[in-house]
Amino acid sequence: MTDLLELAIAGLMSGLVIGLAALAVTLVFGIARFANAATGDTMTLGAYATLGGTAATGSLIAGGAIGILAGAAAGVIAYATVFRKLERRSPVAALLASIGVGFVIRAGLGLVYGHGQQVFQLPLVRPWRVWGIRIQPTDLEIAAAALATLAAVFLILHATPIGRQMRAVADDPDLARVSGIAPRRVMIALWALAGGVAAVAGCLLGIKTVVAPEMGWDMLLPAFAAAILGGIGHPVGAVVAGVLLGIAQETATPWVGFTYKIALSFAVLLLVLLVRPRGLFGRIEGVR
Amino acid sequence: MTLVLSGLTKAYGGLRVVDNVSLSVPSDGLVGVIGPNGAGKSTLFSLATGFLAADSGTVSFDGRDLTAVAATGRARAGMVRTFQVPREFTHLTVRENLMAAAPGQAGEGLLAVFFRPGAIAAEERAIAARADETLAFLRLDAVAATPAGRLSGGQKKLLELGRALMTGARLILLDEPFAGVNPVLIEELSARIRDLADRGVGFLIIEHDLRALTRLVSTLHVMDRGRLIASGAPAAVLAEPAVRDAYLGGAAA
Amino acid sequence: MSIDRRQTLAGLAGTLALPLLGRSAFAQGAGTFRIGALNPVTGSGSPYGTGMQKMILAAAEMVNAAGGAGGRMFEVFAEDTQTNPQAAVLAAKKLIEINKVQAILGTWASGVSLAVIPLTNDAGAILMHTSGAPALSVAPSNAKGLGYRFQATNDRFGRAFAEIAQKEGFKRPATMAFNNASGIGNTEGFRKAWEAKGGKVLEAVVYEPNQPSYRAELQKVLAAKPDVIVTGSYLADTTIILREWFQTGDATRWIIPGWAANPDLVKALGPDVTEGLFSVDSISNEEAPSFQMYDAAYRKAVGQPGLSNVYGAMTWDMVVTLALAMEAAGPGADVAAINAKMRDVANPGGTKVYSFAEGKAALKAGKINYEGASSILDFDAAGDVTPDFGVSVISKGKIERRYVTKI
Structure with a gap:
């Protein structure tokens, strides 16, 4: 039983990181209305920027802040140079462009940092034992960071004017424009927010594993799966779905084995979508 | 005139x-x-x-x-x-619909959230107060927290009027x-x-x-x-x- | 934009004509022999790929400077596999179809070599690689006998692991394998050899790449309470697994392949975590003069000792062996004729030679036996060599060679 609980905890931690990545995906999908395949590489950029920032300032917190800024900047620059021009085109064009943007980021990082791995040099600690269950303090810190990011995003979305405008644009872009909401400002805020969130996800993933140019791109599929499972465009759904998939994956391994646990999370996704096509929290969108 | x-x-x-x-x-x-x-x-x-x-x-x-x-x-x-x-805005609450219509939120972007939280909070309170006033006036306060998409046709018309007022x-x-x-x-x-x-x-x-x-x-x-x-x-x-x-x-x- | 039928037909005709155009424009002149240097410049093989590629270029230059092989000069076309089969296949196609190479040298990862060898077989070209997967020795991969392996098979690695485990007195091994041909080849080779010694493997876990955590996999292995864990793994996953293992506080030993337990691993994890790890790799033919030549070339091209990259010695040997086979086959020989001479110039019997120039001269007098920089290069029927294995232990952050194991 303790084993199963430890697996569940491991799944929760991985799920939170994937959930953050899914949050970045779903924010862009809800407001800019397309699937952003550059999310993964923005994560990688955030991880490298945090590494660089930590090395330069000596503090992981400061490094993390630099990472978030880098991610936000990357998002805004990508919007200004690429996605803004594609606003009138189909979402497929934007998706393809985002793959290109991701590729440019990935190649740039490989050029600057090389293709070997880098790691966050954090002190290694033994786990705590709580009621016989092993809990890693680093995991708790990662979870705390993830939850803090989530709280910040929700606060911004629900308690600030710009957040309300973002949700209005997600709801009905035409009505938003007619109501006097400036689309340019909302989009810049969106891309900065999504980029910052992706950067945090990448930084946390880098702390858990290693930092390499392909790390974010490799996480794209699980992030998309969680975003879809949660209901495209629904921020809470994305994170909940990420956690759900993570826990399902890890706790199933005693029966399913390690090689098929990934297939399991996609099986879960399939099942849920069959029963509830809009995802866990998604809404039925009318087409105007 | x-x-x-x-x-x-x-x-x-x-x-x-x-x-x-x-x-x-x-x-x-x-x-x-x-x-x-x-x-x-x-x-x-x-x-x-x-x-x-x-x-x-x-x-x-x-x-x-x-x-x-x-x-x-x-x-x-x-x-x-x-x-x-x-x-x-179907998924925003009635109050949020009214707040979204209020002008003068120009100039408040994402940066302001971090650099001028006090000013933003004050502005939010002011707009929320006006929205609540409008809600009361329109007798819509009962549905203030309901997603606007769930209102009846007549209530939506009142909301439309409310947005114009805001x-x-x-x-x-x-x-x-x-x-x-x-x-x-x-x-x-x-x-x-x-x-x-x-x-x-x-x-x-x-x-x-x-x-x-x-x-x-x-x-x-x-x-x-x-x-x-x-x-x-x-x-x-x-x-x-x-x-x-x-x-x-x-x-x- | 609409394309009318005439334009479409014209376009199609044009594309059909291209290969013909290529062939006539780039026909293999009597003067050059084209080879592809297809190496992992990026991806998980990147610590070794650049060095491998530079050694191919350096050796080719050396052969050309000595007057060429079989009356021909080498022309080298260099590409990056990205340690990724899909990218490697695209690069191989380009090398074969556009550059018209007749041999591809230096593919590193098993997945890459397995993907590329059908292409080289179809084109009748030689593939020389440093991959471990046992499947590369037999049909269908090596049905044509055009594949040569300059590294030990994963199977042989596994046997070496078993020798080492026995020598070190371990009794309760478990294995963790990256889910690909190489990783599983290592641990399967270990299992077979260990069971042949009468032992039993307590737990064998196969794990997927690119996971945010390997906690579950580690948990399963450690639950069997092994005294040693033998891995078939790469640098990134080894880093993550060892970090998570260390934080459990469990005291078990590790036997890890040298491409994963290398200085980068120590740099990532620090001396505490890596203390006492066994790092096993095939070693070069370090005493031989051929190794000295390679070492000098490596230092010149890369600025590091030749010992730092066992694969560099292998790709150096690839060029030299190919050149000697071309010399033995005579001027204007085709690939089949050259291929027939590969074992002639490398396997026992005849004068031992340690360089191309030496071999070229000695061939005039009779049979030669090239002893390479990477190993003595005795190819068996499947085109595989059996190098020796160096066993190192990581101690206070340094990888120290303790002894050599032969199998």
Whole structure:
């Protein structure tokens, strides 16, 4: 039983990181209305920027802040140079462009940092034992960071004017424009927010594993799966779905084995979508 | 006089959709426009609010000539219109819908959230207070936290009115506000409009529900095929034979 | 944009004509022999790929400077596999179809070599690689006998692991394998050899790449309470697994392949975590003069000792062996004829030679036996060599060679 609980905890931690990545995906999908395949590489950029920032300032917190800024900047620059021009085109064009943007980021990082791995040099600690269950303090810190990011995003979305405008644009872009909401400002805020969130996800993933140019791109599929499972465009759904998939994956391994646990999370996704096509929290969108 | 439309004309090809129409709405006035379908009423609204450019004629509001000003400018000057089919942000709550309509949130981007949290919080409180006031006025406070998509048709019309109010408009052009609304709610809406007029907001209203409209407005204009064919007190206007011919098809009302 | 039928037909005809155009324009002149240097410049093989590629270029230059092989000069076309089979296949196609190479040298990862060898077989070209997967020795991969392996098979690695485990006195091994041909080849090779010694493997876990955590996999292995864990793994996953293992506090030993337990691993994890790890790799033929030549070339091209990259010695040998086979086959020989001479110039019997120049001269007198920089290069029937294995232990952050194991 303790084993199963430890697996569940491991799944929760991985799920939170994937959930953050899914949050970045779903924010862009809800407001800019397309699937952003550059999310993964923005994560990688955030991880490298945090590494660089930590090395330069000596503090992981400061490094993390630099990472978030880098991610936000990357998002805004990508919007200004690429996605803004594609606003009138189909979402497929934007998706393809985002793959290109991701590729440019990935190649740039490989050029600057090389293709070997880098790691966050954090002190290694033994786990705590709580009621016989092993809990890693680093995991708790990662979870705390993830939850803090989530709280910040929700606060911004629900308690600030710009957040309300973002949700209005997600709801009905035409009505938003007619109501006097400036689309340019909302989009810049969106891309900065999504980029910052992706950067945090990448930084946390880098702390858990290693930092390499392909790390974010490799996480794209699980992030998309969680975003879809949660209901495209629904921020809470994305994170909940990420956690759900993570826990399902890890706790199933005693029966399913390690090689098929990934297939399991996609099986879960399939099942849920069959029963509830809009995802866990998604809404039925009318087409105007 | 708050709104003065003078000699407005709009033609498509050879067809004059609006033909030399002049009318005015005083600052606390309730003025109605009726006419058969295709008479040009909605087009007149579009010309007045700047969604369409007139071929000739002027629009002035509070003494200011707005003929050359675009729609957003006229909205900012205080002239706002609603649409026949109400549209709202379905997933935002009723209160949030009202707050989203409030102007003056320009300049608040994402950076401000981090650098001026105090100012933002204060502004939010102010806008929320105004929204709550408007909700109370419209008797919508019970559904303040409900997603706007779940409101009934009539409630959505009230919400539409509320959004117009939140913009601080002093002249509201209502396009068929009573369409598809039950009689009780029509009473409600009319009462609210009267209250607002007492507070100094002018209204120009297009309607087909003559009974409701005549009880509300002090002046009635009748359009037919682009032209104004009668203007004056509602009862007098409706009695004119030309009006009966054009609008009522000659049959008794 | 609409394309009418005439334009479409013209376009199609044009594309069909291209290969013909290519062939006539780039026909293999009597003067050059084209080879492809297809190496992992990026991806998980990147610590080794650049060095491998530079050694191919350096050796080719050396052969050309000595007058060429079989009357021909080498022309080298260099590409990056990205340690990724899909990218490697695209690069191989380009090398074969556009550059018209007749041999591809230096593919590193098993997945890459397995993907590329059908292409080289179809084109009748030689593939020389440093991959471990046992499948590369037999049909269908090596049905044509055009594949040569300059590294030990994963199977042989596994056997070496078993020798080492026995020598070190371990009794309760478990294995963790990256889910690909190489990783599983290592641990399967270990299992077979260990069971042949009468032992039993307590737990064998196969894990997927690119996971945010390997906690579950580690938990399963450690639950069997092994005294040593033998891995078939790469640097990134080894880093993550060892970090998570260390934080459990469990005291078990590790036997890890040298491409994963390398200085980068120590740099990532620090001396505490890596203390006492066994790092096992095939070693070069360090005493031989051929190794000295390679070492000098490596230092010149890369600025590091030749010992730092066992694969560099292998790709150096690839060029030299190919050149000697071309020399033995005579001027204008085709690939089949050259291929027939590969074992002739490298396997026992005849004068031992340690360089191309030496071999070229000695060939005039009779059979030669090239002893390479990477190993003595005795190719068995499947085209595989059996190098020796160096066993190192990581101690206070340094990887120290303790002894050599032969199998």
